[in-house]
Amino acid sequence: MEDRVNGEGSAPLYLRVRDRLANQIQDGLLPPNTRLPSERILAEEHGTTRVTTRLALAQLEAEGRIYRSNRRGWFVSPPRLVYNPTRDYSFSDNVSAQGRVPVTETLRVTPTEVDAWLATMTGLAIGDPIVRLRRRRQIDGRPVMVENIYLNPKRLPGIDTFDFNRSLWKLLREHYSVELERKQIEMFPTALVDPQAEALGVTAGTAGLYVTRCCRDAQDCFVELDEEFWLHDTLSIQVSVG
Structure with missing residues (x-):
């Protein structure tokens, strides 16, 4: 033709x-x-x-x-989710407040050790214990984000025993009385590769957004490092200044 x-x-x-x-x-x-x-x-x-x-x-x-x-x-594509990475709020609450249906799936919880990359990102020593949590987030039945969360078990004893199909932010506040005072955030576009692409049901190489957020408490103790791999069409990043 x-x-x-x-x-x-x-x-x-x-x-x-x-x-x-x-x-x-x-x-x-x-x-x-x-x-x-x-x-x-x-x-x-x-x-x-x-x-x-x-x-x-x-x-x-x-x-x-x-x-x-x-x-x-x-x-x-559905409307983009308004997302402020500087705020501590529940993914489920944020999605529900925008009239959408959230689902959180815990894929794996693994006690492990800090490697060279994690030592650089967190300030912990190589070989220190750390808990790796892997979750997948859905909006209206569509997988939109996979995250790797690294938690400090010295600051959060017993953290690997909890149900993570809920708000981690609320868990830290309610069970550990942790307030995340210092956050270092980085965002940049990326191409999603496996295992992230596979977990999201898209072809390797699909456009995505990579977000990392390293959080510490009021005593400057490392609490969590969050790696988020988003589909690029799902977010509207909005940050209030002043």
Whole structure:
């Protein structure tokens, strides 16, 4: 099939297909979580090739307007979750407050030892004990984030015995009377690779956002290091200043 477009300017064809789909999303003709037709059907509807259609879909994915689920196809992205990484609040409470449905899954809890990377990040000594918690977060049934949390068992004795399908922040406050006073936060875009990509049900190389947050208590004792691997279309980072 030859690509054909009439009367839509001189932009590359895949961008014109992208514009049509983006307008349908913006106008509500394709609501959030709607499954898009197959690439073959979209190519027929827009009078173009599957290669061009694939380029248009990839552009929309890069913009966070649509997402691809392994073996299920393309879907319109839901509204982004407003997220402030400087605040101590429950993921579930934040998601619920925005009218969404949260789920937390504990994947693994492993007592281990501090390696060179953790020593650099936490200030602990190599070989010190540390507890690694791995969790997956869902919003409205869609996995959106995997996190590795490293907890200091000297500051939090018995921490590996708790149920982590709940707010860790509330657990620290209610059981250990810990207030997280100092936080060092880093964020940058990344490509999700396995095991994170597999846990989120996406193809390795999918765009993501990497967030680390290292927290200490009022006595400057290391409490937790949180590594978060988010799908890039799920967050709106908002931080209040002043």
